Amino acid sequence: MLESYQLDAGSAVSTMAHAELQCSSQPSISVTRRQSILFVTSEISDYIKAGGLGEVSAALPRALRHHYDVRILIPGYRQVLSQIGAVEEVARLSASYGIPACSLGRAMTRDGLIVYVLLCPELYDRDGSPYVDSFGVDWCDNDIRFARLGLAAADIASGNGDPLWRADLLHLNDWPSGLASAYLAWRGQRIPTILTIHNLAYQGNFERSRLSHLGIPDAAFHIEGVEFYGKVSFLKAGIYYSSHITTVSSTYAQEITRPEFGCGLDGLLRARAEEGRLDGIINGIDESWDPSTDPYLVSRFSAENCRGKRANAESVRRSFGLALNTGPLFAVVSRLVHQKGVDLAISAAETIVSQGGQIAFIGQGEPRFEAELQALAGRHPGSIGVKIGYDEGDARRMYAGSDFLLMPSRFEPCGLSQMYAQRFGSLPIAHRTGGLADTIEDGVNGFLFGEPSLNRFKDAIKRGLDTFRSRSRLIAMRRAAMKRPHGWDRSASRYQEVYERACHAAFA
Numbered sequence: 001m002l003e004s005y006q007l008d009a010g011s012a013v014s015t016m017a018h019a020e021l022q023c024s025s026q027p028s029i030s031v032t033r034r035q036s037i038l039f040v041t042s043e044i045s046d047y048i049k050a051g052g053l054g055e056v057s058a059a060l061p062r063a064l065r066h067h068y069d070v071r072i073l074i075p076g077y078r079q080v081l082s083q084i085g086a087v088e089e090v091a092r093l094s095a096s097y098g099i100p101a102c103s104l105g106r107a108m109t110r111d112g113l114i115v116y117v118l119l120c121p122e123l124y125d126r127d128g129s130p131y132v133d134s135f136g137v138d139w140c141d142n143d144i145r146f147a148r149l150g151l152a153a154a155d156i157a158s159g160n161g162d163p164l165w166r167a168d169l170l171h172l173n174d175w176p177s178g179l180a181s182a183y184l185a186w187r188g189q190r191i192p193t194i195l196t197i198h199n200l201a202y203q204g205n206f207e208r209s210r211l212s213h214l215g216i217p218d219a220a221f222h223i224e225g226v227e228f229y230g231k232v233s234f235l236k237a238g239i240y241y242s243s244h245i246t247t248v249s250s251t252y253a254q255e256i257t258r259p260e261f262g263c264g265l266d267g268l269l270r271a272r273a274e275e276g277r278l279d280g281i282i283n284g285i286d287e288s289w290d291p292s293t294d295p296y297l298v299s300r301f302s303a304e305n306c307r308g309k310r311a312n313a314e315s316v317r318r319s320f321g322l323a324l325n326t327g328p329l330f331a332v333v334s335r336l337v338h339q340k341g342v343d344l345a346i347s348a349a350e351t352i353v354s355q356g357g358q359i360a361f362i363g364q365g366e367p368r369f370e371a372e373l374q375a376l377a378g379r380h381p382g383s384i385g386v387k388i389g390y391d392e393g394d395a396r397r398m399y400a401g402s403d404f405l406l407m408p409s410r411f412e413p414c415g416l417s418q419m420y421a422q423r424f425g426s427l428p429i430a431h432r433t434g435g436l437a438d439t440i441e442d443g444v445n446g447f448l449f450g451e452p453s454l455n456r457f458k459d460a461i462k463r464g465l466d467t468f469r470s471r472s473r474l475i476a477m478r479r480a481a482m483k484r485p486h487g488w489d490r491s492a493s494r495y496q497e498v499y500e501r502a503c504h505a506a507f508a
């Protein structure tokens with residue numbers, strides 16, 4: 001039976017009343033407090049980021065913190081510990097099966113968000129990204145590294161972490177935290193858990209022989225459990241055992257229930273959708289994405305006065321070795337992987353150049369794409385510029401200076417780049433899929449094409465080039481893109497609704 005904290009409407013915190021979740025399994029008490037959410041993530045852009053998850057992990061808890069006591073849990077990677085400042089050890093978490101013991105540290109971001117850090121040097125004190133070594137190869141102990149994360153989340157939620165705090169609800173993100181809800185279920189603990197899928201294609205699948213090391217009961221190695229085509233799947237565990245699933249756009253929430261986009265999990269996701277336990281909530285972008293204040297820009301501008309775009313375009317041309325002209329400038333800011341349709345952008349490049357356009361590419365990822373891009377730039381000096389690597393300042397100036405952003409992703413759960421581009425007055429040319437379909441209005445604030453083929457992509461590019469030649473139309477579309485609401489407020493309210501529903505379901 002659900003027993004909730006009683007709300008004291010006259011208390012000093014009554015402004016938070018609307019955020020009170022009916023989800024505590026503890027007895028009624030008369031003290032009003034904000035409900036506590038543990039946001040479990042494998043990256044946060046304050047300290048370490050491999051992609052869009054890092055940005056959402058930094059922004060969403062901040063959008064929710066006015067309503068909840070939100071805290072983050074993250075592995076203590078080398079890059080985190082070198083930047084986070086003072087860490088107070090608050091608990092010792094014991095070893096379990098093949099998962100080593102570790103300490104739980106408590107630290108704070110500069111703006112006061114509490115971050116729990118897993119102090120386990122044998123798992124996290126290394127160079128490289130959260131998931132791969134410096135050669136791009138998966139860490140061979142990723143199963144244990146992220147089982148450690150999931151188990152710690154379950155411990156904190158059940159009151160065995162920080163003695164002064166426990167979580168009323170866990171918000172998990174992607175496969176690295178997927179086991180947390182499973183560990184709770186196997187212990188018989190009914191704590192509401194939300195799993196947000198940022199990308200269904202990354203699933204964390206490991207050999208069956210790892211079961212005992214991960215503390216997974218044999219009985220759970222079943223289609224109704226963690227088993228996925230003969231392997232242990234962390235993502236499937238998260239989907240199967242969590243109270244509620246969200247993903248990062250409405251269109252992607254529908255797409256992943258179909259075999260073409262479901263990555264083998266569409267059956268389970270279809271069942272969750274039919275039970276009313278799968279929702280799509282579009283990401284927002286944070287307030288730093290403002291062309292009138294962004295310190296990375298060479299010149300700042302606004303929807304009302306876009307003249308400053310030109311200086312940013314010049315800066316991009318110089319920095320990418322492009323000829324200084326006034327033709328259309330296209331940008332690609334992307335992880336260089338098949339998902340993002342990099343091959344389509346490479347194939348369309350000559351068409352753009354033949355029409356007087358230029359392209360600046362920045363990205364890193366699969367070596368074959370890196371090599372193809374460098375070869376492409378070599379064939380078109382002055383027209384195509386490529387930087388292999390990751391650079392926040394370059395990316396921001398590219399959004400600010402370009403006229404168009406190419407985003408021919410084959411699938412795109414949400415996509416952040418198209419929203420950054422719109423905010424900075426660059427019109428996205430994108431495949432009508434996932435969050436791209438939900439954030440771009442064709443012919444109004446960007447261009448969409450219906451299938452990820454070169455011909456359809458080239459048609460959309462042609463429409464962009466036609467618009468570029470009609471100054472008034474270009475300016476109107478640019479303005480519409482810049483004014484499109486991109487903030488986190490609406491999405492944060494949707495997460496609040498989902499938290500409420502998950503709590504009711506968990507204790508029904």
Ligand SMILES: Nc1ncnc2c1ncn2[C@@H]1O[C@H](COP(=O)(O)OP(=O)(O)O[C@H]2O[C@H](CO)[C@@H](O)[C@H](O)[C@H]2O)[C@@H](O)[C@H]1O
Pocket residue numbers: 050051052053055056198199248283333334335362363364389390391392395412413414415416417420435
């Ligand atoms: N070389 C480079 N230099 C500088 N910046 C670079 C860069 N390469 C990429 N970026 C930046 O990295 C971010 C990528 O974010 P995305 O959301 O587009 O993709 P990602 O596929 O990683 O995220 C997954 O999770 C997010 C979050 O939910 C979903 O939006 C998305 O669809 C899903 O695939 C953007 O902010 C972009 O500007």
